[in-house]
Amino acid sequence: NAGVMQNPRHLVRRRGQEARLRCSPMKGHSHVYWYRQLPEEGLKFMVYLQKENIIDESGMPKERFSAEFPKEGPSILRIQQVVRGDSAAYFCASSPTGTGGRRNEKLFFGSGTQLSVL
Amino acid sequence: GQNIDQPTEMTATEGAIVQINCTYQTSGFNGLFWYQQHAGEAPTFLSYNVLDGLEEKGRFSSFLSRSKGYSYLLLKELQMKDSASYLCAVRERGGSSYKLIFGSGTRLLVRP
Numbered sequence: 001n002a003g004v005m006q007n008p009r010h011l012v013r014r015r016g017q018e019a020r021l022r023c024s025p026m027k028g029h030s031h032v033y034w035y036r037q038l039p040e041e042g043l044k045f046m047v048y049l050q051k052e053n054i055i056d057e058s059g060m061p062k063e064r065f066s067a068e069f070p071k072e073g074p075s076i077l078r079i080q081q082v083v084r085g086d087s088a089a090y091f092c093a094s095s096p097t098g099t100g101g102r103r104n105e106k107l108f109f110g111s112g113t114q115l116s117v118l
Numbered sequence: 119g120q121n122i123d124q125p126t127e128m129t130a131t132e133g134a135i136v137q138i139n140c141t142y143q144t145s146g147f148n149g150l151f152w153y154q155q156h157a158g159e160a161p162t163f164l165s166y167n168v169l170d171g172l173e174e175k176g177r178f179s180s181f182l183s184r185s186k187g188y189s190y191l192l193l194k195e196l197q198m199k200d201s202a203s204y205l206c207a208v209r210e211r212g213g214s215s216y217k218l219i220f221g222s223g224t225r226l227l228v229r230p
Contacts, residue, residue, distance in 0.1 A: 004160075033217065042122075042205060042222035043161070048215060055215045091160065106151060107218060109160040 002027065004094050004110035005074075012116045013082050021077040021113045025094030032075045033107060034067060037089045049075060082117045089114050122221035124206050129227045130196055138191045138224045140206035148216060149209040152180050152191045155223065156202045164204075165191065193226075201228045 093107035167182035
């Protein structure tokens with residue numbers, strides 16, 4: 001049973017380009033979370049999605065960032081017109097029922113995408 | 119809002135015991151998780167507490183006091199492979215959904 005798959009593992013972009021980060025949740029999981037991690041810092045919540053719906057995007061910057069989780073295919077985190085401050089590790093996590101469905105529901109994380117903006 | 123505090127770094131000796139503390143202030147508390155993260159890798163689940171008290175799982179134990187907004191992770195019989203970051207995370211309810219809010223993590227260095 002494959003875990004949470006993220007690709008690419010490393011992504012290099014120049015300022016002003018677009019970055020697309022993909023996340024395939026674990027089989028049977030329909031809830032996806034995106035987190036950003038700066039060096040030497042913790043994971044910062046960005047967005048929570050279910051299939052075709054954004055549930056909570058309170059951690060997403062208002063501009064340039066968007067996320068989707070279509071009925072078919074992986075979840076995509078899209079960053080337009082990247083700037084150097086976007087350089088970070090972006091982690092995706094999934095769960096079967098959205099962490100609140102069962103009390104001890106935990107998140108399973110992917111290995112992350114390291115975005116470097118030149 | 120939420121605030122989760124952990125020490126930035128700790129050092130311990132192989133074979134010893136170490137306790138990593140976490141204090142939190144949050145609305146809509148719905149459980150506390152500990153994750154382990156090795157450098158460059160995905161965080162992996164260690165433990166979960168929702169009621170007060172101690173949860174033991176092998177060499178790892180986690181404690182929660184909801185009234186004090188306090189948790190700790192206890193690692194026994196430390197091994198070199200335990201050198202990693204340990205992330206305290208609070209599950210917070212917001213409206214009809216839940217999410218995990220993470221502290222900044224504690225980097226643990228285990229020395230021979």
